[in-house]
Amino acid sequence: MHQLGSELLVSLLFALAGLIALIALPVALVLTLGLNRLFRSRVGRSMRATGRAIVPPERHQPFVNGPHGELTIALIPATPAQAKDARGIPLLAKMRRQARRLAAIYAAAASLYSVLLAAAVFVAIDFSTTRAVILVFALLYSLRVLQLGTPVVLAPTAVLTRQPHFLMLAVLALVVAIWVWERTIGADPGRVWLMLAGVPTVAVLLLNTRHLRAIGPIVFAATLLVLYGFGIGVAYATLYAWDAIGPVRFVREDLAPLPVAVAVTKYFAGLLSLPLDQMRDELSRLISTPLSVVHVANPDGLTAVIWRRLFGIWLAATAIGVATAWAFVRWLARRYHARRASDQMLSIDVLMLIFTVWVLLVFSASNTWMIAASALMGFMGYKLCTQWSLRHRRVPALLGTPRALLLLRVFGFDRRTQRLLEDLGHRWRYLGPIRLIGGTDLADVTIEPHEFFEFLNGRLSRAFVTGSDDLESRIAEHTTTPDPDGLFRIEDFFCHEATWRMTVARLARGADAVLMDLRGFTPTNRGCIFEITQLIASVSLHRIVLLVDGSTDVACLEQTLQDAWRMMPGDSPNVGAGKHRLHILQASANYGRTLDSLLGLLCESFRARANPEDMFEWQVDPARNT
Numbered sequence: 007m008h009q010l011g012s013e014l015l016v017s018l019l020f021a022l023a024g025l026i027a028l029i030a031l032p033v034a035l036v037l038t039l040g041l042n043r044l045f046r047s048r049v050g051r052s053m054r055a056t057g058r059a060i061v062p063p064e065r066h067q068p069f070v071n072g073p074h075g076e077l078t079i080a081l082i083p084a085t086p087a088q089a090k091d092a093r094g095i096p097l098l099a100k101m102r103r104q105a106r107r108l109a110a111i112y113a114a115a116a117s118l119y120s121v122l123l124a125a126a127v128f129v130a131i132d133f134s135t136t137r138a139v140i141l142v143f144a145l146l147y148s149l150r151v152l153q154l155g156t157p158v159v160l161a162p163t164a165v166l167t168r169q170p171h172f173l174m175l176a177v178l179a180l181v182v183a184i185w186v187w188e189r190t191i192g193a194d195p196g197r198v199w200l201m202l203a204g205v206p207t208v209a210v211l212l213l214n215t216r217h218l219r220a221i222g223p224i225v226f227a228a229t230l231l232v233l234y235g236f237g238i239g240v241a242y243a244t245l246y247a248w249d250a251i252g253p254v255r256f257v258r259e260d261l262a263p264l265p266v267a268v269a270v271t272k273y274f275a276g277l278l279s280l281p282l283d284q285m286r287d288e289l290s291r292l293i294s295t296p297l298s299v300v301h302v303a304n305p306d307g308l309t310a311v312i313w314r315r316l317f318g319i320w321l322a323a324t325a326i327g328v329a330t331a332w333a334f335v336r337w338l339a340r341r342y343h344a345r346r347a348s349d350q351m352l353s354i355d356v357l358m359l360i361f362t363v364w365v366l367l368v369f370s371a372s373n374t375w376m377i378a379a380s381a382l383m384g385f386m387g388y389k390l391c392t393q394w395s396l397r398h399r400r401v402p403a404l405l406g407t408p409r410a411l412l413l414l415r416v417f418g419f420d421r422r423t424q425r426l427l428e429d430l431g432h433r434w435r436y437l438g439p440i441r442l443i444g445g446t447d448l449a450d451v452t453i454e455p456h457e458f459f460e461f462l463n464g465r466l467s468r469a470f471v472t473g474s475d476d477l478e479s480r481i482a483e484h485t486t487t488p489d490p491d492g493l494f495r496i497e498d499f500f501c502h503e504a505t506w507r508m509t510v511a512r513l514a515r516g517a518d519a520v521l522m523d524l525r526g527f528t529p530t531n532r533g534c535i536f537e538i539t540q541l542i543a544s545v546s547l548h549r550i551v552l553l554v555d556g557s558t559d560v561a562c563l564e565q566t567l568q569d570a571w572r573m574m575p576g577d578s579p580n581v582g583a584g585k586h587r588l589h590i591l592q593a594s595a596n597y598g599r600t601l602d603s604l605l606g607l608l609c610e611s612f613r614a615r616a617n618p619e620d621m622f623e624w625q626v627d628p629a630r631n632t
Contacts, residue, residue: 022241024367026233031209033233034226038218041225042450045458048466050446055502075580077547077571078587079564081554084594084603092606097437104436108491109162112354115391116157119358119384123365124150126380145191152184156203157361160210161354167432170215177207206364210357216424220349220453223356224338228331235327239320247316250307254300262301339459348489349454351392358388396490408486408494409438411608412517414510414537416526420447426523427451427496429601434608435493439484441513443506444469444498452498470500471509481516506533511540519608520545525555525593529562542570546579547588551607553600555593563590 082088092098127150159176166172184199213222248254255262261269277288292299341347347355362385369378411434415423427440427448434440444452453461457469471477480499488494501509514520520541527534541550554560567588571580580586589607593600 022237023234023370024364026237027230027364027367028205030226030229030233031212034222034229035212035218037229038222038225041221041461042217045453045461045466046446046449048461049444049449049500052466052470052500053445053502053506075582076585077568078585079567079590080587081560081590081592082603082607083592084596084600086599088606089599089602092602092609095606095609097609098433098602098605101433101436104492105166105432109165111392111395112161112165113158115388115395116161116358117155118391119362119388120151120154120158122384122387123154123377123380126377127154130374130376145187149184149187149191152180152187153199153202154365156180156199156207157358160207160357164214164354164357165350168214168219168428170211173211173214177211202365202368203361206361209360213356214353216428217450219353220451221455221458223353224335224455224458227356227359228335231331231334232324232327235330236320236324238327239323242323243316243319246319247308247312250312251302251304253303255303257299257301335455335459335462339456342454343456345487345489348491348493348495350493351489351491352455355389358385396492408488409518410516411438411440412513412520413440413442413523414520414534415442415447415523416531416534417445417447419526422525423447423523424451425597426601430521430605431496433605435495436488437494438518439494439497441497441499441517443509443513444500448498452496454495470502471505472502473505474508474512477505477509477512481512507536507540510537511544514540515544517545518549520550521553521604521608522550523553524558524563525553526557527554527563528559535566538566539570539573542567542580543573543575543578547586550588551604552588552590553593553604554590 124147128147156177159180160173163173163176181199209226213219213226215222256264256269256273258273261273264272277285280288297305338352342349342352362381365381366378369375369381411430413427413430415426424447427442428451431440442448442452457466460466460468471480477499484495484497499509499513514537522534522537522541524534529535552563554563574580591600591604591607594603
């Protein structure tokens, strides 16, 4: 191995690491999509199973003389005035402030990373103010900070919204700023940013698409570890074989007398300077007939014993990579399950790590060790700054008692349901957890690290509710405190055919607010009809909000509600004289307006509970709903 020289050997190894990182991304994307599909299939099969538990039916006190009071249905359109009033609700304003505060913390921590790295670049190139005026130094330093600052725009944007197009807009705005800055001072536009941030930016944007973001970063990290083990095995085995057949010299007369390290550097430098067609021909010759390029002193050195050793080296290194990847996924699952990190914290950490690893590989391959080391120091600075801010600035949401939201929906509208859950989560999770019945429509976007590990381990059945005692223990496991960044979790309950009704009834009784997405509801949705009956039986109407649109069979819905009202048991919280109003939000073509109005109705339910005679005053004002 000494023939190559330590400096060239290290450069080649880091170049190999960069190549593996490029290969790992498409491999991880394909693996993630395949695992998502397999996970959904397994979930669907388990949902259709009856399970082993015998679930007793829900028991209620029967009505003797029929329900007291009258059910009135208020159909509320999501008008601009409705949405404007909702945005003014103090509780929603506090949620937005919490999100902005958390985004500012991540922006500051990521800025520390780029500032430290830019400073290391200037020290490495020996730039000093004695060689330029202070203004030029400031301009160049600011440019370096911008070129290394892609995480500074991506991290806070991911806190405020995970929609890929907003992340792309944030990157585009940064690229435009860099281009203007570089043109102002006469630098080469875009080249440095593409080299330092192009590949990791593409990776982050791809991993943040809706069907990849739940487990995509985990799969990408695990794939990297496996491929690095494989690559190290191949590299070490190749060097071992090199020593067995060596010494090796180039055939070309100008390269033959040179040391191998110098000859390799000169050969590839000349190769890269060739026109594309000649470069392709030379590479084909090197691969197909390597002995026409290099001369091997001992071609018979690769004996059967050596081949076995080479295979053993490769197999051992690959096995270590697989074991390391498995241990990583297990560690991540346990860390998440122990609530030492939220899904958002893990996602942004992976974002920062992708940029750090790429910068480390780029500068290590060019033997710029100080800058490479500063990338690691920048990442450590980001982590320390984030942990200190979350711990000492009291970021966890202090918006009163946690309020659990139960989300029910019509199955079969995957994209629409996923978007609703995602956007609700970005606001409601500062207030309390979101609970739902797990299903194939949301399986690949709500899967948590510990559920993913159980799935890989062949123990997906552990994620399913098996009976009433098991359900109570699962509910008891969920704490009333948020994760370190102030976010509560999305708690999905996977159920067999025999346990989902029991689970719906229990979750409904324990919910502080219930949202039922009935877009697409028709008489064939028997499960939704059962859920409506359970809500009327066990949840106060002021805590329920139904969402409908043009695809909803409103006449069937109204009939279902009236039937459920007539069958309401005697222990229902809705029993009592007078009119009982149930609010239904009519979705607007403007999605943002619908979302604001929906959150306003849900938050107003808390004020209604404290002051029932004043409940929903602002929503049903006819002057505002015209």
